[in-house]
Amino acid sequence: MAPRDASGAGPRPDVLVVGGGLIGLLIARELVLAGARVEVVDDRQEGAASPNAAGMIAPIAESIADQAFARISIRSRDLWRHLAPALEHESGMSIDYDDSGSLLPVLDPAGRPDSEGRRALDRIKALALDLGEAARDVGGAELRDLVPDLRPGIEEALLLPGEHRVDNRLAATAAAAALRHRKVVLHRATVERVAEAPGQVVAWGDGFERAAGAIVVCGGAWTPRVHGLPALPIVPVKGQMIAFDGIDWPFTGAIRTPAFYAVRRAGGRLLIGASVEHAGFDLSLSDEVSADLAAGAAAVLPALKDREPVEHWAGLRPGTPDPWPIVGRLSERLHVATGHFRNGILLAPLTARMIPPLVLDQQPDDPWLSIPEVMLPYRFTAAERLFS
Ligand SMILES: Cc1cc2nc3c(=O)[nH]c(=O)nc-3n(C[C@H](O)[C@H](O)[C@H](O)COP(=O)(O)OP(=O)(O)OC[C@H]3O[C@@H](n4cnc5c(N)ncnc54)[C@H](O)[C@@H]3O)c2cc1C
The missing domain is CATH 3.50.50.60 (FAD/NAD(P)-binding domain)
Structure with missing residues (x-):
């Protein structure tokens, strides 16, 4: 033809x-x-x-x-x-x-500040410095000023500008x-x-x-x-995310922990993600995943406990x-x-x-x-x- x-x-x-x-x-x-x-x-x-x-x-x-x-x-x-x-x-x-960079609080996979979390961040810091990238520890008042909502007890973080x-x-x-x-x-x-x-x-x-x-x-x-x-x-890899409104911390970048990430948007929105699911092309939204994401984030950012997510969505990553x-x-x-x-x-x-x-x-x-x-x-x- x-x-x-x-x-x-x-x-x-x-x-x-x-x-x-x-x-x-x-x-x-x-x-x-x-x-x-x-x-x-x-x-x-x-x-x-x-x-x-x-x-x-x-x-x-x-x-x-x-x-x-x-x-x-x-x-x-x-x-x-x-x-x-x-x-x-x-x-x-x-x-x-x-x-503004990413801020990685010193946490273990269960969300507690600990020496294992510190060692993991030291490895990331070493990689950054090896590659000629900036990486510096922030703590105390500087950290609180950046993210006033961080749970008390989290006193250190790595900043990747x-x-x-x-x-x-x-x-x-x-x-x-x-x-x-x-x-x-x-x-x-x-x-x-x-x-x-x-x-x-x-x-x-x-x-x-x-x-x-x-x-x-x-x-x-x-x-x-x-x-x-x-x-x-190539396979679809589903990711569910949720978002909260009304965030006004001075730090406008992303916060990353072993359990979740929280990413700022203009206008006071905060995105929390993300699940990693091998579910084919299914895009259904799970209340359980949403609750897990919200609970994980609230364990580090307790102010989120009092808020309801304003959005919940899913996308398909092209995985190899x-x-x-x-x-x-x-x-x-x-x-x-x-x-x-x-x-x-x-x-x-x-x-x-x-x-x-x-x-x-x-x-x-x-x-x-x-x-x-x-x-x-x-x-x-x-x-x-x-x-x-
Ligand atoms: C929850 C989640 C969080 C993520 N977070 C990040 C992140 O923070 N940072 C990051 O770097 N990446 C992130 N990613 C990954 C990133 O989104 C993807 O790797 C990237 O968007 C892929 O872009 P793409 O254009 O290849 O695919 P897509 O954005 O999926 O676009 C493919 C397009 O092709 C069209 N299409 C497909 N087949 C056909 C066809 N046969 N004919 C016509 N049109 C067709 C579709 O309609 C679609 O519009 C995330 C992904 C998800 C799901």
């Missing part, structure tokens, strides 16, 4: 991005900046990860087991510093980007708005199948058909449902067998960028920068951005080469 542009949306794009979560939207933006004619197709899955995440940009606390992952993450955090104001400028809206946060819902909205301002076509459809044809690659769905010079599949947890891709080891995402070329014109599991907000800017040189056959201007032709097995291979 000869491919045709059934959408009637004008000339064939150079690149069609399948999936308009934060990864796909930022990839589309970088491709446009690199001079490509780009379109995005997204089916607005309920439970997509990007609007349902916590928005932590946490390169150290998330990477304690893997230095290479930490370096990649730091690099992407650095890109966020420039991306956040650029997105705000391009979209005309705030994305509530905050660089290089960990940031963003309102991921606003960031995804801003990224889409920035594309619309650049006249990028955003289709609403489910792509069911992709296939290479001579000189082009085609995406088909119910009532949708679009040929492009290249396709980048960024379908998050739903990526393996697209026929025509090799079997990709290891913490690494799956980014690269699958065949001549078909590419993938997914599997960012619990770090897709953090890693979105670097992922987005890696794709244009690959798709547009351009020499990357930075060794961090070069992904070799042979991208399988499914990794940020550039990082492996740099750090192995």
